[in-house]
Amino acid sequence: MRIYTVFCSLCVIACLSACTGGKGGGKVEGDGSLPAIREVSALPLARQTFSHVLSSSGKVAACAYADLYFRTAEMIAHVWVKNGDRVHKGQKIAELDLFQLKNALVQSSNSLKQAELEMQDVLIAQGYSPDRMEEIPAEIIQLAKVKSGYEQSMAQYEVAQYNLENGTLITPINGVIANLYGKEHNMAQASQTFCRVIDTGTMEVDFKILESELGMIGIGDEVEVVPYSAEIGKLQARISEINPQVDDKGTVRIKARVKGNSWLLDGMNVQVFVKQELKNQLVIPKSAVVLRNGKQVVFTLEGGKATCYDVHIALENAEEVVVASGLEEGMQVITAGNENLLQGTPVKIRK
Template sequence: MNIRILTFSLVAATFLAACSGDKQESKEKEGVETVLPSQPNEVTVMPLTKRVFNHELVSNGKITAHDYADLYFRTQEVVAHVWVKNGERVRKGQKIAELDLFKLNNALAQNKNSLAQATLEMQDVLIGQGYAPDNLNAVPADILQLAKVKSGYEQSKAQYEAAQYDLERATLVAPFDGVVANLFEKEHNMPTSGEPFCRVINTGGMEVDFTVLESELPLIKAGEKVEITPYASAAGVRRGSISEINPLVDENGMVRVKARVDGGDKLFDGMNVRVSVKRSVGEQLVVPKTAVVLRSGKQVVFTLKDGKAMWNYVHTGLENMDEYTIIDELEEGMVVITTGNVNLAHEAPVKVVENKE
């Protein structure tokens, strides 16, 4: 009885294994047919030739104002007038804001009177020493200095000049043509102590600060033209030139670069932008980016030979938005498959069609 059961079990196991093998073979066959379809893949091709390649270095940057001035009030008085607002363009010398001038005018008048009294006392000292007060050039330096000290002339003069300076600085004016920013104070209020009242930014001289890889450093130089594209698309593309390259590589292998750009009314301090540096690097073997696919993490380009796709490992060099340069493996004159190559295998049959673009 046990022998019969064992025999039956062996027969059943053999049958199940055979069925499983058939299913596995069917799946593998189905997988192969999926990768290598019976119909040839339709592809587009191009002959590989050497031509001038325009390298494009792309980076992210931030706009900063090259020229700006934070304006401060020197004295603590109530703000009497504010003539501008944030975002408003101002001309050099244009009034921006003014403090209440009553106390400042009064202080200047008092110091002016003190200076006049000190001048009279100094003249009395000189007369007592036998010198004419209206001809100070004839008075010896030590005698003149003694007269100024006794009369308090120098101290009164310094206080008068300080009061005059405070009065002049009680009215803020634009130091150059620009746009007003960070103006938050209101009339009839005391401005915040130690804080700038506002900032004037010269938008005609903006800078963009960006980074490049250490390996890309030989491809840029001072004076090179750049294109600046703000992520706020309404600002449009702006053109500038590289103004400085910081001779230091940071721990991430990056180098900081600055470029000058005319901002007009469209670029704001702190704006995020895309920076593009274009430069011709002579004749290179160039393929479209669509021609390069990845296989097991390696770059592959398929070439056409006798109606079949041939697998070629490659190393790409420089790149721009649409193309790569090829460093090795491929030779001029080969026919490169540019599209329809995503699911190709080595020696897969292909059908060449015209590029619809």
């Protein structure tokens, strides 16, 4: 009795087994009774254009920005802007208390004048007239400058002048103020950025794709950028840079430039979609592909019966797939009603 039960179970498994590769593997053997004819939907397999979409997550970064910082540690006297303010090139951002800086410039200016007088005395002592510097040999002038300390005084004067000029922060570009944390009546930190001016007119998106997908994109290709912020909506960008290196995770870094959108923020997270139209592909609906014993198979309608084929899927999108191997153009591919089909199941087209 036990042997009989095992034998029956093996028969059932054989009847339900999937395709073994190539065309079907033959008809399913039954018990002699006529199986019910199943109604299905089918369409002829033809080559057509396939809309392929690569998706990735990325971050927005400004193509141009300027970090502004004070060169000296002095008290902050004025701050004329705040985070989020739009500023224009040449506009004042903040200013230090300039008393010490102006005083240092006056002192260095006096020292420079004194050194200049001493240099003239050295030249006169050498028998030359300071009013006719063009007639004095270069080595004599250099010697006079060293003895008088003129060059050192000039260097100190230039530093004092530079510090005074940079006591007022002026933006070198148009943009938006970000990362401003300094306050009036507080000491400026010479080693820290006071604020950043971000040019939001041209932003770029930094994202990654798999190295296997690298051949599907190129410089200048258009991509779709979708911020997580629903208020902004979809944006268009073009690939501007492809880093020629694959990282340890098998991905390649890509940059795409978005122009003319001031709503994007530096560091914003986005979704990136790269759309391509691939011509001359064997395309079938996703509904045509079913699983049998862990394999992807497709049923075709041949002579009023279902025939099973193992297939290899190359690409897919939300609704369709590209068949790389297993099917031939012109076959009647069953697209609906294939959930419970077996090799050789009688089928007919739904009206």
